[in-house]
Amino acid sequence: MTDTSTKPAAASSTTGSTSAPSAGPLTRFLRATEIDTRLLGMMGALLLIWLVFHFYGVIFNGFGAFLTPRNLWNVSVQMSSIGIMATGMVLVIVTRNIDLSVGAILGVTGMVMGILQVEILPQYLGLGHPAIWVITVIVGIFVGGCIGAIHGWLIAYRGIPSFIVTLGGLLVWRGAAFLSANGKTISPVDATFTLLGGGPYGAIGAVGSWTVGVIACLGILAALYAGRQSRKRHEFPVRPMWAEIFMGLLGCGLVIGAVLVVNAYPWPRGIVNSYIEANGIVLAEGETLFISHGFAYPVLIMLTVALLMTLLVSRTRFGRYVFAIGGNPEAAALAGINVRWMTLRIFALMGALAGLAAVVASARLNSATNALGLLDELYVIAAAVVGGTSLAGGVGTIYGAILGALVMQSLRSGMVLIGFDTAVQQIVVGSVLVLAVYLDNLYRNRAK
Amino acid sequence: MVELRDISIAFGGIRAVDGVSLDLYPGEVVGLLGHNGAGKSTLIKCLSGAYKADHGQIFINGQEVTINNPRDAREYNIETIYQTLALADNLDAASNLFLGRELVTGGGLLDDARMEAETRRILARLNPNFKKFKDPVSALSGGQRQSVAIARAVYFNAKILIMDEPTAALGPQETQMVAELIHELKRDGLGIFLIDHDVHAVKQLCDRAAVMKNGQLVGVVKVDEVTEDDLLAMIILGKKPEHLAA
Numbered sequence: 040m041t042d043t044s045t046k047p048a049a050a051s052s053t054t055g056s057t058s059a060p061s062a063g064p065l066t067r068f069l070r071a072t073e074i075d076t077r078l079l080g081m082m083g084a085l086l087l088i089w090l091v092f093h094f095y096g097v098i099f100n101g102f103g104a105f106l107t108p109r110n111l112w113n114v115s116v117q118m119s120s121i122g123i124m125a126t127g128m129v130l131v132i133v134t135r136n137i138d139l140s141v142g143a144i145l146g147v148t149g150m151v152m153g154i155l156q157v158e159i160l161p162q163y164l165g166l167g168h169p170a171i172w173v174i175t176v177i178v179g180i181f182v183g184g185c186i187g188a189i190h191g192w193l194i195a196y197r198g199i200p201s202f203i204v205t206l207g208g209l210l211v212w213r214g215a216a217f218l219s220a221n222g223k224t225i226s227p228v229d230a231t232f233t234l235l236g237g238g239p240y241g242a243i244g245a246v247g248s249w250t251v252g253v254i255a256c257l258g259i260l261a262a263l264y265a266g267r268q269s270r271k272r273h274e275f276p277v278r279p280m281w282a283e284i285f286m287g288l289l290g291c292g293l294v295i296g297a298v299l300v301v302n303a304y305p306w307p308r309g310i311v312n313s314y315i316e317a318n319g320i321v322l323a324e325g326e327t328l329f330i331s332h333g334f335a336y337p338v339l340i341m342l343t344v345a346l347l348m349t350l351l352v353s354r355t356r357f358g359r360y361v362f363a364i365g366g367n368p369e370a371a372a373l374a375g376i377n378v379r380w381m382t383l384r385i386f387a388l389m390g391a392l393a394g395l396a397a398v399v400a401s402a403r404l405n406s407a408t409n410a411l412g413l414l415d416e417l418y419v420i421a422a423a424v425v426g427g428t429s430l431a432g433g434v435g436t437i438y439g440a441i442l443g444a445l446v447m448q449s450l451r452s453g454m455v456l457i458g459f460d461t462a463v464q465q466i467v468v469g470s471v472l473v474l475a476v477y478l479d480n481l482y483r484n485r486a487k
Numbered sequence: 488m489v490e491l492r493d494i495s496i497a498f499g500g501i502r503a504v505d506g507v508s509l510d511l512y513p514g515e516v517v518g519l520l521g522h523n524g525a526g527k528s529t530l531i532k533c534l535s536g537a538y539k540a541d542h543g544q545i546f547i548n549g550q551e552v553t554i555n556n557p558r559d560a561r562e563y564n565i566e567t568i569y570q571t572l573a574l575a576d577n578l579d580a581a582s583n584l585f586l587g588r589e590l591v592t593g594g595g596l597l598d599d600a601r602m603e604a605e606t607r608r609i610l611a612r613l614n615p616n617f618k619k620f621k622d623p624v625s626a627l628s629g630g631q632r633q634s635v636a637i638a639r640a641v642y643f644n645a646k647i648l649i650m651d652e653p654t655a656a657l658g659p660q661e662t663q664m665v666a667e668l669i670h671e672l673k674r675d676g677l678g679i680f681l682i683d684h685d686v687h688a689v690k691q692l693c694d695r696a697a698v699m700k701n702g703q704l705v706g707v708v709k710v711d712e713v714t715e716d717d718l719l720a721m722i723i724l725g726k727k728p729e730h731l732a733a
Contacts, residue, residue, distance in 0.1 A: 269600045270600070272600070273600045273601070273603065273604040274604075275600070275603065275604075350596075353597075354596040354597050354599075355595070355596060355597060356589050356591070356597065359578075359582060359586070359589060359597060362575065362577060362578060362582075363575040363578060363582070363586055365575075365577065366575030366576050366577035366578055367573070367574065367575045367576060369571070369573065370571075370572075370573035370574055370575050370586070371575065371586070372537075372557070373535075373537060373557050373567070373569065373573045374557065374573070374586040374587035374588075375556065375557045375558035375561060375587040375588075376586070376587055433575070433576070433577035434577055
């Protein structure tokens with residue numbers, strides 16, 4: 040509280056000068072479109088990472104493997120479970136807490152779901168029953184939510200620091216994951232359940248992807264229109280028309296670009312052949328079938344989670360209170376917000392998201408192992424922090440966390456593609472995390 | 488309108504407030520004076536719901552009430568402007584103004600546009616120079632932050648207003664603005680508790696002054712009947728001036 044008294048004066052003087060009419064064209068462009076410059080910086084960094092990995096491959100390996108539909112599709116699938124958890128981690132960190140246990144929660148819920156769908160449910164429903172995966176997913180999310188709620192209760196109502204509770208949780212739940220099946224790997228999991236992890240059959244194909252793309256574009260345009268109407272109705276300043284059009288084109292362009300990329304990645308030859316046989320398709324000599332992957336289910340799950348979490352954060356009381364608590368816990372309490380109950384619910388939500396991430400992760404692996412999600416907590420926290428969530432609390436965005444997850448996964452995949460071994464990967468990922476936070480500090484100090 | 492009767496509260500064996508009784512009438516400003524740690528803020532926090540008194544009763548309009556938390560206090564139209572302002576620095580003016588009492592649409596979602604419109608309306612009245620509705624309140628000047636905190640209290644039709652050192656962080660011009668506002672609110676029939684260090688300000692703004700020392704009430708006097716020196720003596724010596732002592 041002491042440092043806030045000195046900041047306002049400095050802040051008001053800088054904001055005062057930037058709103059002067061003498062601002063450069065770039066500044067005016069950014070103000071008119073209301074693009075977050077941090078977001079722009081992250082996009083730039085991401086693009087840089089992609090280009091560096093691609094051209095490193097081109098120059099040293101004679102083949103750029105990064106900017107190919109296949110790799111980008113894989114990156115999107117591989118980032119899903121981290122991305123799902125990172126959205127929850129934003130809320131945890133914004134309220135000045137930390138959750139070190141998400142990887143372990145993922146591990147134990149993965150085991151619970153594995154045992155449930157392989158050893159328990161088939162006895163009652165029969166192997167391959169269509170309800171198995173539904174029950175499994177619900178139980179997984181519920182168990183994760185319960186574990187999170189226990190952590191939240193210990194933190195909020197028993198006053199144990201979140202760092203300690205979740206550090207203990209990390210060990211406890213990792214141990215529980217091992218004990219649940221005495222260290223065995225449970226495989227294969229239910230056939231329908233596996234689809235939630237991606238793969239050729241776990242994607243929605245070309246037509247489905249175009250449908251999703253068109254819906255997303257319509258959504259973007261509708262949101263822009265509704266926003267403009269609302270501003271008009273309350274007589275607030277509206278963005279200039281060209282800025283609205285630019286934002287619309289940019290949003291739709293990104294969506295359509297993503298659809299084109301995922302549709303450009305065909306099924307592998309072997310899978311296509313067995314598909315042709317299974318469906319009795321007769322092809323002319325030398326002709327092959329091009330079947331697009333399209334968006335994978337885990338990616339769609341992640342995007343849906345991101346959308347719902349954004350809605351939760353920006354348009355509900357719950358989200359508003361999360362940020363109020365992060366900004367000033369005392370003020371939040373004086374405004375009648377039940378800070379403890381909020382904390383419990385935030386950790387329960389985090390746990391439930393870890394349960395959902397366990398669905399994606401174990402389905403992708405087609406098995407449940409006690410090591411599932413090992414060290415994930417670090418990548419999740421890194422994703423949130425690289426995405427601009429401040430550990431001091433009060434600041435963070437969902438889209439930032441998703442972008443952060445994409446950055447982290449791009450780094451990991453990129454280094455695998457150009458053949459760096461694990462030790463080097465760890466060094467690079469660790470350094471990038473520290474560097475990202477340092478750059479963010481510089482940016483914030485300049486903005487103030 | 489408000490009557491605090493025999494309020495006591497202790498923290499770890501120290502009696503921060505010890506058997507204090509105080510009342511407040513509509514359209515009246517009662518100043519609370521005393522050294523740091525005299526128990527002024529603690530006493531008033533029992534009324535605003537931040538603390539719960541160990542002992543004693545609170546009456547509002549003759550009815551005994553229990554105030555367990557800030558939400559209860561708001562139910563009775565008691566609004567508080569804290570010394571720290573109690574603003575979430577990372578949120579904008581509208582979010583702070585409606586914190587805990589957000590306006591929602593039919594679907595239960597936050598109606599940010601309407602909240603901003605209302606905020607613009609009330610701040611136009613309190614502080615016509617206020618322009619930064621989109622910025623987090625950390626980017627505002629001391630006076631602007633104060634405006635937001637005051638707007639929060641005034642917007643929700645407060646009947647009883649508690650101001651904890653409202654002018655501590657303000658320049659002379661902004662202090663004058665707060666003084667005018669207090670007069671205006673008084674004319675509207677609000678009862679105001681004003682906690683202040685400044686004997687001069689209390690003498691100017693208040694009808695009565697209550698002086699506290701070491702958790703106990705030294706006395707309540709009409710400001711017209713005492714000099715600033717009398718008030719100072721009460722604060723320092725903990726005794727009522729001789730000409731008033733019955």
